[in-house]
Amino acid sequence: MLKRIREALPTGPGVPAFAGATFVNSVGLGIYYPFSLLFFQSVLGTSLTRIGAALTVAALLALPLLPYVGRLIDRFGPRQVLLVSTVVRASAFAGYLLVDSFWPFLVLSVLVALTMRTEQAATPALAKVLAGKEPPGRWLALSRALFNAGFGLGALAAGLTASASPEVLHGVGAGNAVCIALAGLLYATLPRSRPVGATPGTDRSDKVQPWRSRPFCGVVAAGAGLWMVAVSVEVALPVHLVRDVGAPAWTTSVLFTLNTVVLAVFQVPVAHRVERVRPAVLVAVGAALHIAMPAALAAASHLAPAPRTVALIAAMVIYTVGELLASQAVLTLLTALSPDARRGSYLAFNQMFIGLANALTPLLVTSALDHGANLLWALLTGCALAVAVLMAGPVRRVPAERGAPEPDAEDRPEPTVTA
Structure with missing residues:
Protein backbone atom coordinates (compact mmCIF):
# COMPACT_ATOMS: atom_id res chain seq x y z
CA MET A 1 0.00 0.00 0.00
CA LEU A 2 2.74 2.45 1.00
CA LYS A 3 4.75 1.52 -2.09
CA ARG A 4 1.77 2.27 -4.33
CA ILE A 5 1.23 5.61 -2.63
CA ARG A 6 4.89 6.55 -3.14
CA GLU A 7 4.62 5.63 -6.82
CA ALA A 8 1.54 7.81 -7.17
CA LEU A 9 3.10 10.88 -5.55
CA PRO A 10 4.48 13.69 -7.70
CA THR A 11 8.22 14.32 -7.82
CA GLY A 12 10.30 17.46 -8.15
CA PRO A 13 11.90 20.04 -5.90
CA GLY A 14 8.64 21.93 -5.30
CA VAL A 15 6.73 19.02 -3.74
CA PRO A 16 7.67 19.57 -0.05
CA ALA A 17 6.83 23.28 -0.05
CA PHE A 18 3.64 22.84 -2.09
CA ALA A 19 2.47 19.97 0.11
CA GLY A 20 3.42 21.75 3.33
CA ALA A 21 1.62 24.95 2.35
CA THR A 22 -1.53 23.05 1.44
CA PHE A 23 -1.46 21.10 4.70
CA VAL A 24 -0.90 23.95 7.16
CA ASN A 25 -3.42 26.12 5.34
CA SER A 26 -6.07 23.40 5.68
CA VAL A 27 -5.20 22.83 9.35
CA GLY A 28 -6.00 26.50 9.94
CA LEU A 29 -9.31 26.16 8.14
CA GLY A 30 -10.14 23.08 10.19
CA ILE A 31 -9.44 24.98 13.40
CA TYR A 32 -11.55 27.92 12.27
CA TYR A 33 -14.66 26.57 10.59
CA PRO A 34 -16.29 24.54 13.40
CA PHE A 35 -16.30 27.57 15.71
CA SER A 36 -16.36 30.44 13.23
CA LEU A 37 -19.82 31.74 14.14
CA LEU A 38 -19.06 31.59 17.86
CA PHE A 39 -15.74 33.32 17.20
CA PHE A 40 -17.43 36.17 15.33
CA GLN A 41 -20.13 36.46 17.98
CA SER A 42 -17.51 36.71 20.73
CA VAL A 43 -15.76 39.48 18.79
CA LEU A 44 -18.82 41.50 17.74
CA GLY A 45 -21.37 40.65 20.40
CA THR A 46 -24.19 40.57 17.82
CA SER A 47 -26.74 37.97 16.68
CA LEU A 48 -25.81 34.89 14.65
CA THR A 49 -28.44 35.85 12.07
CA ARG A 50 -26.73 39.17 11.42
CA ILE A 51 -23.32 37.51 11.21
CA GLY A 52 -24.62 34.87 8.78
CA ALA A 53 -26.18 37.55 6.58
CA ALA A 54 -22.91 39.51 6.54
CA LEU A 55 -20.91 36.44 5.52
CA THR A 56 -23.33 35.68 2.68
CA VAL A 57 -23.22 39.29 1.44
CA ALA A 58 -19.42 39.29 1.66
CA ALA A 59 -19.19 36.09 -0.40
CA LEU A 60 -21.42 37.60 -3.09
CA LEU A 61 -19.56 40.93 -3.14
CA ALA A 62 -16.25 39.14 -3.72
CA LEU A 63 -17.43 37.32 -6.86
CA PRO A 64 -17.32 40.29 -9.33
CA LEU A 65 -13.67 40.85 -8.37
CA LEU A 66 -12.55 37.38 -9.44
CA PRO A 67 -11.98 38.23 -13.15
CA TYR A 68 -9.36 40.75 -12.04
CA VAL A 69 -7.76 38.09 -9.85
CA GLY A 70 -7.55 35.81 -12.89
CA ARG A 71 -5.75 38.47 -14.87
CA LEU A 72 -3.25 38.92 -12.05
CA ILE A 73 -2.54 35.18 -12.05
CA ASP A 74 -1.95 35.28 -15.80
CA ARG A 75 0.31 38.30 -15.59
CA PHE A 76 2.38 37.59 -12.47
CA GLY A 77 2.01 33.84 -12.02
CA PRO A 78 0.12 31.78 -9.43
CA ARG A 79 2.94 31.72 -6.88
CA GLN A 80 3.12 35.47 -6.60
CA VAL A 81 -0.65 35.79 -6.34
CA LEU A 82 -0.77 33.11 -3.64
CA LEU A 83 1.89 34.99 -1.67
CA VAL A 84 -0.14 38.20 -1.69
CA SER A 85 -3.36 36.30 -1.01
CA THR A 86 -1.97 34.60 2.10
CA VAL A 87 -0.65 37.88 3.48
CA VAL A 88 -4.01 39.59 2.98
CA ARG A 89 -6.03 36.71 4.44
CA ALA A 90 -3.76 36.29 7.47
CA SER A 91 -3.98 40.04 8.09
CA ALA A 92 -7.77 39.92 7.76
CA PHE A 93 -8.09 37.16 10.36
CA ALA A 94 -5.78 39.04 12.68
CA GLY A 95 -7.90 42.14 12.03
CA TYR A 96 -11.02 40.30 13.18
CA LEU A 97 -9.58 40.40 16.69
CA LEU A 98 -9.55 44.20 16.61
CA VAL A 99 -12.98 45.01 15.13
CA ASP A 100 -15.89 45.92 17.37
CA SER A 101 -18.46 47.09 14.83
CA PHE A 102 -20.35 45.65 11.87
CA TRP A 103 -18.95 47.51 8.85
CA PRO A 104 -15.24 46.80 9.45
CA PHE A 105 -16.27 43.19 9.97
CA LEU A 106 -18.03 43.18 6.60
CA VAL A 107 -14.98 44.66 4.84
CA LEU A 108 -12.67 42.06 6.37
CA SER A 109 -15.12 39.31 5.42
CA VAL A 110 -15.08 40.44 1.78
CA LEU A 111 -11.27 40.22 1.83
CA VAL A 112 -11.41 36.73 3.36
CA ALA A 113 -13.99 35.54 0.82
CA LEU A 114 -12.00 37.02 -2.08
CA THR A 115 -8.68 35.53 -0.98
CA MET A 116 -10.22 32.10 -0.38
CA ARG A 117 -11.62 32.05 -3.91
CA THR A 118 -8.25 33.38 -5.15
CA GLU A 119 -6.41 30.46 -3.58
CA GLN A 120 -8.87 27.99 -5.10
CA ALA A 121 -8.13 29.46 -8.54
CA ALA A 122 -4.36 29.88 -8.14
CA THR A 123 -3.55 26.52 -6.51
CA PRO A 124 -4.48 24.34 -9.54
CA ALA A 125 -2.62 26.78 -11.78
CA LEU A 126 0.45 26.47 -9.55
CA ALA A 127 0.15 22.67 -9.58
CA LYS A 128 0.10 22.72 -13.38
CA VAL A 129 3.23 24.90 -13.48
CA LEU A 130 5.12 22.80 -10.92
CA ALA A 131 4.16 19.54 -12.64
CA GLY A 132 6.02 20.42 -15.82
CA LYS A 133 5.98 17.27 -17.97
CA GLU A 134 4.60 15.16 -15.13
CA PRO A 135 0.84 14.43 -15.04
CA PRO A 136 -0.67 17.43 -13.17
CA GLY A 137 -3.36 15.16 -11.74
CA ARG A 138 -0.81 13.81 -9.26
CA TRP A 139 -0.20 17.29 -7.87
CA LEU A 140 -3.92 18.02 -7.76
CA ALA A 141 -4.61 14.73 -5.99
CA LEU A 142 -1.86 15.41 -3.45
CA SER A 143 -3.34 18.85 -2.81
CA ARG A 144 -6.83 17.45 -2.23
CA ALA A 145 -5.61 14.62 -0.02
CA LEU A 146 -3.56 16.93 2.20
CA PHE A 147 -6.39 19.45 2.35
CA ASN A 148 -8.78 16.83 3.71
CA ALA A 149 -6.18 15.44 6.12
CA GLY A 150 -5.25 18.89 7.41
CA PHE A 151 -8.85 20.05 7.71
CA GLY A 152 -9.77 16.93 9.67
CA LEU A 153 -6.78 17.33 11.98
CA GLY A 154 -7.52 21.00 12.58
CA ALA A 155 -11.18 20.32 13.32
CA LEU A 156 -10.23 17.52 15.72
CA ALA A 157 -7.74 19.75 17.53
CA ALA A 158 -10.31 22.54 17.78
CA GLY A 159 -12.96 20.15 19.06
CA LEU A 160 -10.68 18.73 21.76
CA THR A 161 -9.63 22.15 23.06
CA ALA A 162 -12.85 24.11 22.56
CA SER A 163 -14.70 25.72 25.43
CA ALA A 164 -17.06 28.64 25.87
CA SER A 165 -14.30 30.94 27.12
CA PRO A 166 -13.61 34.05 25.02
CA GLU A 167 -9.87 33.32 25.15
CA VAL A 168 -10.27 30.04 23.28
CA LEU A 169 -12.66 31.53 20.74
CA HIS A 170 -10.22 34.35 20.01
CA GLY A 171 -7.53 31.71 19.62
CA VAL A 172 -9.52 30.23 16.74
CA GLY A 173 -8.94 33.31 14.59
CA ALA A 174 -5.35 33.74 15.73
CA GLY A 175 -4.53 30.08 15.07
CA ASN A 176 -5.93 30.31 11.57
CA ALA A 177 -3.93 33.49 10.89
CA VAL A 178 -0.72 31.78 12.01
CA CYS A 179 -1.37 28.76 9.77
CA ILE A 180 -2.06 31.00 6.78
CA ALA A 181 1.15 32.92 7.41
CA LEU A 182 3.13 29.66 7.55
CA ALA A 183 1.60 28.63 4.23
CA GLY A 184 2.73 31.93 2.75
CA LEU A 185 6.29 31.35 3.95
CA LEU A 186 6.31 27.93 2.28
CA TYR A 187 4.98 29.38 -0.99
CA ALA A 188 7.82 31.92 -0.84
CA THR A 189 10.39 29.10 -1.03
CA LEU A 190 9.04 27.96 -4.41
CA PRO A 191 10.72 29.31 -7.55
CA ARG A 192 9.09 32.24 -9.29
CA SER A 193 6.50 30.93 -11.70
CA ARG A 194 4.68 32.07 -14.78
CA PRO A 195 1.99 30.04 -16.52
CA VAL A 196 3.52 27.50 -18.88
CA GLY A 197 3.07 28.25 -22.55
CA ALA A 198 3.23 31.05 -25.02
CA THR A 199 3.45 34.70 -24.08
Whole structure:
Protein backbone atom coordinates (compact mmCIF):
# COMPACT_ATOMS: atom_id res chain seq x y z
CA MET A 1 0.00 0.00 0.00
CA LEU A 2 2.74 2.45 1.00
CA LYS A 3 4.75 1.52 -2.09
CA ARG A 4 1.77 2.27 -4.33
CA ILE A 5 1.23 5.61 -2.63
CA ARG A 6 4.89 6.55 -3.14
CA GLU A 7 4.62 5.63 -6.82
CA ALA A 8 1.54 7.81 -7.17
CA LEU A 9 3.10 10.88 -5.55
CA PRO A 10 4.48 13.69 -7.70
CA THR A 11 8.22 14.32 -7.82
CA GLY A 12 10.30 17.46 -8.15
CA PRO A 13 11.90 20.04 -5.90
CA GLY A 14 8.64 21.93 -5.30
CA VAL A 15 6.73 19.02 -3.74
CA PRO A 16 7.67 19.57 -0.05
CA ALA A 17 6.83 23.28 -0.05
CA PHE A 18 3.64 22.84 -2.09
CA ALA A 19 2.47 19.97 0.11
CA GLY A 20 3.42 21.75 3.33
CA ALA A 21 1.62 24.95 2.35
CA THR A 22 -1.53 23.05 1.44
CA PHE A 23 -1.46 21.10 4.70
CA VAL A 24 -0.90 23.95 7.16
CA ASN A 25 -3.42 26.12 5.34
CA SER A 26 -6.07 23.40 5.68
CA VAL A 27 -5.20 22.83 9.35
CA GLY A 28 -6.00 26.50 9.94
CA LEU A 29 -9.31 26.16 8.14
CA GLY A 30 -10.14 23.08 10.19
CA ILE A 31 -9.44 24.98 13.40
CA TYR A 32 -11.55 27.92 12.27
CA TYR A 33 -14.66 26.57 10.59
CA PRO A 34 -16.29 24.54 13.40
CA PHE A 35 -16.30 27.57 15.71
CA SER A 36 -16.36 30.44 13.23
CA LEU A 37 -19.82 31.74 14.14
CA LEU A 38 -19.06 31.59 17.86
CA PHE A 39 -15.74 33.32 17.20
CA PHE A 40 -17.43 36.17 15.33
CA GLN A 41 -20.13 36.46 17.98
CA SER A 42 -17.51 36.71 20.73
CA VAL A 43 -15.76 39.48 18.79
CA LEU A 44 -18.82 41.50 17.74
CA GLY A 45 -21.37 40.65 20.40
CA THR A 46 -24.19 40.57 17.82
CA SER A 47 -26.74 37.97 16.68
CA LEU A 48 -25.81 34.89 14.65
CA THR A 49 -28.44 35.85 12.07
CA ARG A 50 -26.73 39.17 11.42
CA ILE A 51 -23.32 37.51 11.21
CA GLY A 52 -24.62 34.87 8.78
CA ALA A 53 -26.18 37.55 6.58
CA ALA A 54 -22.91 39.51 6.54
CA LEU A 55 -20.91 36.44 5.52
CA THR A 56 -23.33 35.68 2.68
CA VAL A 57 -23.22 39.29 1.44
CA ALA A 58 -19.42 39.29 1.66
CA ALA A 59 -19.19 36.09 -0.40
CA LEU A 60 -21.42 37.60 -3.09
CA LEU A 61 -19.56 40.93 -3.14
CA ALA A 62 -16.25 39.14 -3.72
CA LEU A 63 -17.43 37.32 -6.86
CA PRO A 64 -17.32 40.29 -9.33
CA LEU A 65 -13.67 40.85 -8.37
CA LEU A 66 -12.55 37.38 -9.44
CA PRO A 67 -11.98 38.23 -13.15
CA TYR A 68 -9.36 40.75 -12.04
CA VAL A 69 -7.76 38.09 -9.85
CA GLY A 70 -7.55 35.81 -12.89
CA ARG A 71 -5.75 38.47 -14.87
CA LEU A 72 -3.25 38.92 -12.05
CA ILE A 73 -2.54 35.18 -12.05
CA ASP A 74 -1.95 35.28 -15.80
CA ARG A 75 0.31 38.30 -15.59
CA PHE A 76 2.38 37.59 -12.47
CA GLY A 77 2.01 33.84 -12.02
CA PRO A 78 0.12 31.78 -9.43
CA ARG A 79 2.94 31.72 -6.88
CA GLN A 80 3.12 35.47 -6.60
CA VAL A 81 -0.65 35.79 -6.34
CA LEU A 82 -0.77 33.11 -3.64
CA LEU A 83 1.89 34.99 -1.67
CA VAL A 84 -0.14 38.20 -1.69
CA SER A 85 -3.36 36.30 -1.01
CA THR A 86 -1.97 34.60 2.10
CA VAL A 87 -0.65 37.88 3.48
CA VAL A 88 -4.01 39.59 2.98
CA ARG A 89 -6.03 36.71 4.44
CA ALA A 90 -3.76 36.29 7.47
CA SER A 91 -3.98 40.04 8.09
CA ALA A 92 -7.77 39.92 7.76
CA PHE A 93 -8.09 37.16 10.36
CA ALA A 94 -5.78 39.04 12.68
CA GLY A 95 -7.90 42.14 12.03
CA TYR A 96 -11.02 40.30 13.18
CA LEU A 97 -9.58 40.40 16.69
CA LEU A 98 -9.55 44.20 16.61
CA VAL A 99 -12.98 45.01 15.13
CA ASP A 100 -15.89 45.92 17.37
CA SER A 101 -18.46 47.09 14.83
CA PHE A 102 -20.35 45.65 11.87
CA TRP A 103 -18.95 47.51 8.85
CA PRO A 104 -15.24 46.80 9.45
CA PHE A 105 -16.27 43.19 9.97
CA LEU A 106 -18.03 43.18 6.60
CA VAL A 107 -14.98 44.66 4.84
CA LEU A 108 -12.67 42.06 6.37
CA SER A 109 -15.12 39.31 5.42
CA VAL A 110 -15.08 40.44 1.78
CA LEU A 111 -11.27 40.22 1.83
CA VAL A 112 -11.41 36.73 3.36
CA ALA A 113 -13.99 35.54 0.82
CA LEU A 114 -12.00 37.02 -2.08
CA THR A 115 -8.68 35.53 -0.98
CA MET A 116 -10.22 32.10 -0.38
CA ARG A 117 -11.62 32.05 -3.91
CA THR A 118 -8.25 33.38 -5.15
CA GLU A 119 -6.41 30.46 -3.58
CA GLN A 120 -8.87 27.99 -5.10
CA ALA A 121 -8.13 29.46 -8.54
CA ALA A 122 -4.36 29.88 -8.14
CA THR A 123 -3.55 26.52 -6.51
CA PRO A 124 -4.48 24.34 -9.54
CA ALA A 125 -2.62 26.78 -11.78
CA LEU A 126 0.45 26.47 -9.55
CA ALA A 127 0.15 22.67 -9.58
CA LYS A 128 0.10 22.72 -13.38
CA VAL A 129 3.23 24.90 -13.48
CA LEU A 130 5.12 22.80 -10.92
CA ALA A 131 4.16 19.54 -12.64
CA GLY A 132 6.02 20.42 -15.82
CA LYS A 133 5.98 17.27 -17.97
CA GLU A 134 4.60 15.16 -15.13
CA PRO A 135 0.84 14.43 -15.04
CA PRO A 136 -0.67 17.43 -13.17
CA GLY A 137 -3.36 15.16 -11.74
CA ARG A 138 -0.81 13.81 -9.26
CA TRP A 139 -0.20 17.29 -7.87
CA LEU A 140 -3.92 18.02 -7.76
CA ALA A 141 -4.61 14.73 -5.99
CA LEU A 142 -1.86 15.41 -3.45
CA SER A 143 -3.34 18.85 -2.81
CA ARG A 144 -6.83 17.45 -2.23
CA ALA A 145 -5.61 14.62 -0.02
CA LEU A 146 -3.56 16.93 2.20
CA PHE A 147 -6.39 19.45 2.35
CA ASN A 148 -8.78 16.83 3.71
CA ALA A 149 -6.18 15.44 6.12
CA GLY A 150 -5.25 18.89 7.41
CA PHE A 151 -8.85 20.05 7.71
CA GLY A 152 -9.77 16.93 9.67
CA LEU A 153 -6.78 17.33 11.98
CA GLY A 154 -7.52 21.00 12.58
CA ALA A 155 -11.18 20.32 13.32
CA LEU A 156 -10.23 17.52 15.72
CA ALA A 157 -7.74 19.75 17.53
CA ALA A 158 -10.31 22.54 17.78
CA GLY A 159 -12.96 20.15 19.06
CA LEU A 160 -10.68 18.73 21.76
CA THR A 161 -9.63 22.15 23.06
CA ALA A 162 -12.85 24.11 22.56
CA SER A 163 -14.70 25.72 25.43
CA ALA A 164 -17.06 28.64 25.87
CA SER A 165 -14.30 30.94 27.12
CA PRO A 166 -13.61 34.05 25.02
CA GLU A 167 -9.87 33.32 25.15
CA VAL A 168 -10.27 30.04 23.28
CA LEU A 169 -12.66 31.53 20.74
CA HIS A 170 -10.22 34.35 20.01
CA GLY A 171 -7.53 31.71 19.62
CA VAL A 172 -9.52 30.23 16.74
CA GLY A 173 -8.94 33.31 14.59
CA ALA A 174 -5.35 33.74 15.73
CA GLY A 175 -4.53 30.08 15.07
CA ASN A 176 -5.93 30.31 11.57
CA ALA A 177 -3.93 33.49 10.89
CA VAL A 178 -0.72 31.78 12.01
CA CYS A 179 -1.37 28.76 9.77
CA ILE A 180 -2.06 31.00 6.78
CA ALA A 181 1.15 32.92 7.41
CA LEU A 182 3.13 29.66 7.55
CA ALA A 183 1.60 28.63 4.23
CA GLY A 184 2.73 31.93 2.75
CA LEU A 185 6.29 31.35 3.95
CA LEU A 186 6.31 27.93 2.28
CA TYR A 187 4.98 29.38 -0.99
CA ALA A 188 7.82 31.92 -0.84
CA THR A 189 10.39 29.10 -1.03
CA LEU A 190 9.04 27.96 -4.41
CA PRO A 191 10.72 29.31 -7.55
CA ARG A 192 9.09 32.24 -9.29
CA SER A 193 6.50 30.93 -11.70
CA ARG A 194 4.68 32.07 -14.78
CA PRO A 195 1.99 30.04 -16.52
CA VAL A 196 3.52 27.50 -18.88
CA GLY A 197 3.07 28.25 -22.55
CA ALA A 198 3.23 31.05 -25.02
CA THR A 199 3.45 34.70 -24.08
CA PRO A 200 -0.08 36.14 -23.81
CA GLY A 201 -1.25 37.53 -27.10
CA THR A 202 0.84 35.28 -29.36
CA ASP A 203 -1.81 32.60 -29.85
CA ARG A 204 -5.43 32.77 -30.98
CA SER A 205 -6.51 30.76 -27.94
CA ASP A 206 -5.22 33.60 -25.73
CA LYS A 207 -8.10 35.76 -26.94
CA VAL A 208 -10.86 33.25 -26.19
CA GLN A 209 -12.92 34.30 -23.20
CA PRO A 210 -13.86 31.46 -20.82
CA TRP A 211 -17.57 31.76 -21.54
CA ARG A 212 -16.92 31.33 -25.28
CA SER A 213 -15.49 27.82 -24.78
CA ARG A 214 -18.39 25.35 -24.72
CA PRO A 215 -16.33 22.46 -23.33
CA PHE A 216 -14.93 24.60 -20.52
CA CYS A 217 -18.36 25.98 -19.62
CA GLY A 218 -19.69 22.43 -19.52
CA VAL A 219 -17.03 21.48 -16.97
CA VAL A 220 -17.73 24.65 -14.96
CA ALA A 221 -21.42 23.73 -14.83
CA ALA A 222 -20.56 20.15 -13.84
CA GLY A 223 -18.23 21.31 -11.08
CA ALA A 224 -20.79 23.77 -9.72
CA GLY A 225 -23.46 21.06 -9.80
CA LEU A 226 -21.31 18.62 -7.86
CA TRP A 227 -20.37 21.36 -5.41
CA MET A 228 -24.07 22.04 -4.80
CA VAL A 229 -24.64 18.35 -4.08
CA ALA A 230 -21.69 18.24 -1.67
CA VAL A 231 -22.69 21.41 0.20
CA SER A 232 -26.31 20.23 0.33
CA VAL A 233 -25.32 16.90 1.86
CA GLU A 234 -23.07 18.67 4.38
CA VAL A 235 -25.86 21.05 5.44
CA ALA A 236 -28.88 18.75 5.21
CA LEU A 237 -27.52 15.45 6.56
CA PRO A 238 -27.27 16.38 10.26
CA VAL A 239 -30.57 18.28 10.23
CA HIS A 240 -32.47 15.45 8.55
CA LEU A 241 -30.98 12.60 10.58
CA VAL A 242 -31.30 14.26 13.98
CA ARG A 243 -34.50 16.27 13.55
CA ASP A 244 -36.56 14.26 11.06
CA VAL A 245 -35.30 10.69 11.48
CA GLY A 246 -34.38 10.77 15.18
CA ALA A 247 -30.96 9.14 14.65
CA PRO A 248 -28.36 9.68 17.39
CA ALA A 249 -26.00 12.62 16.85
CA TRP A 250 -22.96 10.33 16.71
CA THR A 251 -24.26 8.93 13.40
CA THR A 252 -23.54 12.26 11.71
CA SER A 253 -20.05 12.40 13.21
CA VAL A 254 -19.25 8.87 12.04
CA LEU A 255 -20.42 9.60 8.48
CA PHE A 256 -18.44 12.83 8.11
CA THR A 257 -15.34 11.30 9.69
CA LEU A 258 -15.57 8.37 7.28
CA ASN A 259 -15.84 10.77 4.35
CA THR A 260 -12.79 12.76 5.47
CA VAL A 261 -10.62 9.70 6.15
CA VAL A 262 -11.40 8.03 2.81
CA LEU A 263 -10.69 11.26 0.90
CA ALA A 264 -7.41 11.83 2.73
CA VAL A 265 -6.10 8.26 2.46
CA PHE A 266 -7.25 7.16 -0.98
CA GLN A 267 -7.22 10.35 -3.10
CA VAL A 268 -3.63 9.96 -4.30
CA PRO A 269 -3.62 6.19 -5.05
CA VAL A 270 -7.05 6.32 -6.73
CA ALA A 271 -5.98 9.27 -8.91
CA HIS A 272 -2.89 7.30 -9.93
CA ARG A 273 -4.86 4.19 -10.82
CA VAL A 274 -7.30 6.06 -13.09
CA GLU A 275 -4.76 8.23 -14.93
CA ARG A 276 -5.42 6.31 -18.17
CA VAL A 277 -9.19 6.86 -18.01
CA ARG A 278 -10.70 9.83 -19.79
CA PRO A 279 -11.62 12.46 -17.17
CA ALA A 280 -15.12 12.98 -18.60
CA VAL A 281 -15.87 9.31 -17.94
CA LEU A 282 -14.63 9.66 -14.37
CA VAL A 283 -16.83 12.71 -13.79
CA ALA A 284 -19.87 10.88 -15.17
CA VAL A 285 -19.26 7.78 -13.06
CA GLY A 286 -18.49 9.86 -9.97
CA ALA A 287 -21.65 11.94 -10.44
CA ALA A 288 -23.74 8.78 -10.70
CA LEU A 289 -22.21 7.49 -7.46
CA HIS A 290 -23.22 10.73 -5.73
CA ILE A 291 -26.83 9.56 -5.94
CA ALA A 292 -26.19 6.94 -3.23
CA MET A 293 -26.30 9.49 -0.41
CA PRO A 294 -29.62 11.19 -1.28
CA ALA A 295 -31.15 7.75 -1.83
CA ALA A 296 -30.00 6.51 1.59
CA LEU A 297 -31.20 9.68 3.31
CA ALA A 298 -34.59 9.34 1.63
CA ALA A 299 -34.89 5.76 2.89
CA ALA A 300 -33.50 6.45 6.38
CA SER A 301 -36.85 7.26 7.98
CA HIS A 302 -38.27 3.91 6.82
CA LEU A 303 -35.51 1.72 8.29
CA ALA A 304 -34.88 0.36 11.76
CA PRO A 305 -31.85 1.82 13.60
CA ALA A 306 -29.34 -0.96 12.83
CA PRO A 307 -30.14 -1.39 9.09
CA ARG A 308 -30.35 2.39 8.78
CA THR A 309 -26.83 2.86 10.14
CA VAL A 310 -25.43 0.16 7.86
CA ALA A 311 -27.19 1.65 4.83
CA LEU A 312 -25.95 5.17 5.62
CA ILE A 313 -22.34 4.01 6.07
CA ALA A 314 -22.44 2.03 2.81
CA ALA A 315 -23.97 5.01 1.00
CA MET A 316 -21.32 7.36 2.40
CA VAL A 317 -18.55 5.08 1.14
CA ILE A 318 -20.10 4.97 -2.35
CA TYR A 319 -20.70 8.72 -2.31
CA THR A 320 -17.11 9.38 -1.21
CA VAL A 321 -15.72 7.18 -4.01
CA GLY A 322 -17.78 9.33 -6.35
CA GLU A 323 -16.14 12.40 -4.83
CA LEU A 324 -12.69 10.86 -5.28
CA LEU A 325 -13.32 10.27 -8.97
CA ALA A 326 -15.36 13.29 -10.00
CA SER A 327 -13.72 16.14 -8.10
CA GLN A 328 -10.25 15.14 -9.24
CA ALA A 329 -11.38 14.71 -12.85
CA VAL A 330 -13.14 18.09 -12.86
CA LEU A 331 -9.90 19.80 -11.81
CA THR A 332 -8.02 17.86 -14.49
CA LEU A 333 -10.51 19.01 -17.15
CA LEU A 334 -10.45 22.61 -15.97
CA THR A 335 -6.66 22.80 -16.25
CA ALA A 336 -6.57 20.84 -19.53
CA LEU A 337 -9.19 22.99 -21.27
CA SER A 338 -7.77 26.37 -20.20
CA PRO A 339 -5.05 27.92 -22.39
CA ASP A 340 -1.69 28.03 -20.66
CA ALA A 341 -1.34 31.80 -20.85
CA ARG A 342 -4.96 32.40 -19.70
CA ARG A 343 -5.27 29.65 -17.09
CA GLY A 344 -5.69 32.11 -14.23
CA SER A 345 -8.61 33.86 -15.93
CA TYR A 346 -10.28 30.55 -16.76
CA LEU A 347 -9.93 29.14 -13.25
CA ALA A 348 -11.12 32.42 -11.71
CA PHE A 349 -14.19 32.26 -13.96
CA ASN A 350 -14.87 28.79 -12.55
CA GLN A 351 -14.53 30.09 -8.99
CA MET A 352 -17.25 32.66 -9.63
CA PHE A 353 -19.75 29.83 -10.01
CA ILE A 354 -18.32 27.78 -7.16
CA GLY A 355 -18.57 30.85 -4.93
CA LEU A 356 -22.14 31.51 -6.04
CA ALA A 357 -23.13 27.92 -5.33
CA ASN A 358 -21.38 28.06 -1.97
CA ALA A 359 -23.24 31.23 -0.98
CA LEU A 360 -26.73 30.24 -2.12
CA THR A 361 -26.94 26.49 -1.60
CA PRO A 362 -27.43 26.57 2.22
CA LEU A 363 -30.42 28.89 1.77
CA LEU A 364 -31.88 26.64 -0.93
CA VAL A 365 -31.35 23.55 1.22
CA THR A 366 -33.00 24.98 4.32
CA SER A 367 -35.95 26.18 2.25
CA ALA A 368 -36.34 22.74 0.65
CA LEU A 369 -36.13 20.98 4.03
CA ASP A 370 -38.97 23.13 5.33
CA HIS A 371 -41.14 21.90 2.44
CA GLY A 372 -40.22 18.23 2.81
CA ALA A 373 -36.91 16.45 2.64
CA ASN A 374 -37.96 14.22 -0.27
CA LEU A 375 -38.06 17.27 -2.52
CA LEU A 376 -34.43 17.98 -1.67
CA TRP A 377 -33.30 14.39 -2.33
CA ALA A 378 -35.06 14.47 -5.71
CA LEU A 379 -33.35 17.76 -6.61
CA LEU A 380 -29.91 16.43 -5.65
CA THR A 381 -30.47 13.24 -7.65
CA GLY A 382 -31.52 15.26 -10.68
CA CYS A 383 -28.49 17.53 -10.31
CA ALA A 384 -26.08 14.55 -10.21
CA LEU A 385 -27.73 12.96 -13.25
CA ALA A 386 -27.51 16.27 -15.14
CA VAL A 387 -23.76 16.39 -14.47
CA ALA A 388 -23.38 12.86 -15.83
CA VAL A 389 -25.27 13.84 -18.99
CA LEU A 390 -23.09 16.94 -19.46
CA MET A 391 -20.05 14.68 -19.71
CA ALA A 392 -21.46 13.16 -22.91
CA GLY A 393 -21.02 16.56 -24.59
CA PRO A 394 -17.97 18.32 -26.06
CA VAL A 395 -15.62 17.28 -23.24
CA ARG A 396 -16.10 13.53 -23.71
CA ARG A 397 -12.93 13.10 -25.83
CA VAL A 398 -10.51 15.12 -23.74
CA PRO A 399 -7.67 12.61 -23.32
CA ALA A 400 -6.50 11.00 -20.14
CA GLU A 401 -3.21 12.22 -18.72
CA ARG A 402 -1.28 9.22 -20.00
CA GLY A 403 -1.74 6.85 -22.88
CA ALA A 404 -4.88 8.30 -24.44
CA PRO A 405 -5.13 9.71 -27.98
CA GLU A 406 -5.54 13.38 -28.61
CA PRO A 407 -9.10 14.62 -29.00
CA ASP A 408 -10.46 15.08 -32.49
CA ALA A 409 -10.35 18.57 -33.89
CA GLU A 410 -14.11 18.87 -33.64
CA ASP A 411 -13.88 18.35 -29.88
CA ARG A 412 -11.32 21.06 -29.22
CA PRO A 413 -12.43 24.42 -27.78
CA GLU A 414 -13.33 26.76 -30.63
CA PRO A 415 -10.84 29.67 -30.79
CA THR A 416 -13.51 32.31 -31.22
CA VAL A 417 -12.11 35.82 -30.94
CA THR A 418 -14.24 38.22 -28.95
CA ALA A 419 -15.03 41.60 -30.35
